Structures are given as structure tokens and as C-alpha cells.
């Protein structure tokens with residue numbers, strides 16, 4: 001069984017959480033894409049979706065699934081998205097696909113956050129995956145120097161612009177022992193738009209695709 005098969009299993013399991021007549025938030029990435037493809041089969045059951053990226057909006061629309069503006073809906077019942085890493089507290093690293101800011105906004109606006117992932121994403125300590133940080137372009141060098149002071153090695157993601165017109169620094173060699181504290185500290189650096197630690201608002205449920213089936217962690 002490949003990691004992609006495990007992502008697909010987790011994505012399909014998430015369909016059980018989709019309530020009739022609801023508007024749901026949709027994440028970004030290959031696992032979220034599997035969820036979008038599965039959602040197409042039950043699209044008549046939901047009122048619509050809010051997408052966390054232009055790429056996901058395009059895929060949803062291609063399936064004929066309505067995509068709404070976040071500003072036009074109240075609280076979302078559910079947010080479904082993948083992750084680059086999760087610890088056992090369901091604190092996450094996200095942003096490998098560069099959509100972290102809109103992902104964090106849609107997650108914040110949702111009552112329940114279901115994270116879907118293959119088993120390789122579950123780790124003891126966050127930080128092996130380079131931590132994505134979305135930065136205002138003019139602040140790139142300053143923010144990079146501040147990130148070095150926090151013990152990381154920031155690398156500019158060349159040739160990439162976020163949906164919000166910003167750049168990404170991927171921070172290597174961070175051992176994230178206190179995810180909530182580090183999220184707050186890095187968010188306070190002037191010029192940082194969003195840090196890819198999702199700990200202040202962690203996932204509520206992690207559906208992990210494994211060789212032995214889908215495991216549910218809460």
C-alpha cells in the first residue's frame with residue numbers, strides 16, 4: 001500500500017463527518033484533493049464549501065461543487081485538510097503547499113477541524129518537516145534574521161508566490177518542543193503573515209490512513 005492509498009483512505013473516512021445542509025471548509029494539497037474527489041459523490045447533500053486556496057476552489061468547481069466566499073457565510077461546521085506533520089496532541093505543521101494563511105483562517109472559522117493524513121505524518125516532535133512561514137516580501141531578510149535567532153535555518157522558497165502575493169520561508173532544523181509558545185512568538189515577528197504551526201487551534205480529530213486501516217486520534 002502506497003502513502004497515496006493511505007491518504008485516499010483517510011479522505012474517504014472524512015466523508016462520515018459531513019452533515020446534510022452544511023457549508024464545509026476545504027483544505028489544500030494531495031490529501032485534500034482526494035477528499036474533494038470523494039465529496040463529489042455526495043455534493044447534493046451539502047450547501048457549499050469555502051476553499052483555502054485558488055487550487056482547491058478550481059478543483060471543487062470542476063466537480064460542480066459550489067464554492068462560497070468566507071465573508072458570505074457564518075461559522076463553518078467542519079474544516080477538512082491535510083498536514084505535513086502532526087504530533088499526538090494534534091498540533092500540526094502545515095503549509096507545504098503554501099496555503100497556510102487561508103488554511104489557518106478557514107480552520108479558525110470552523111467548529112470542528114478534521115485532519116486527514118497518511119501514517120508517515122504522525123511524529124513525536126514537530127520540526128523535521130521544514131516549517132513554512134508566509135512573509136510580506138519586503139520583510140524577507142529581516143524575518144529570516146529573526147528566525148535564525150529562534151534556532152532555525154530559513155530557506156527562501158524560490159519562484160513561489162502565495163495566493164496572497166507573499167513569499168514563503170521554509171525553516172529547517174527546528175525542534176518544536178512547545179508548539180503553542182513558538183507559534184505565538186513567530187507570529188509576533190513584524191512582517192510574518194502566518195507561521196505554519198497550527199497549535200493554538202489544533203485539529204480536533206486526526207484520521208490517519210495506515211496499513212491496518214484508518215485510525216482515529218482525538
Ligand code: 5RP
Pocket residue numbers: 027028029030031032081082083084093094095096097098099100103
Ligand atoms: C498545504 C498544506 C497541506 O495540507 C500539506 O502540505 C499536506 O499536503 P499533502 O496532503 O499533499 O501531503 O498544508 O499548504
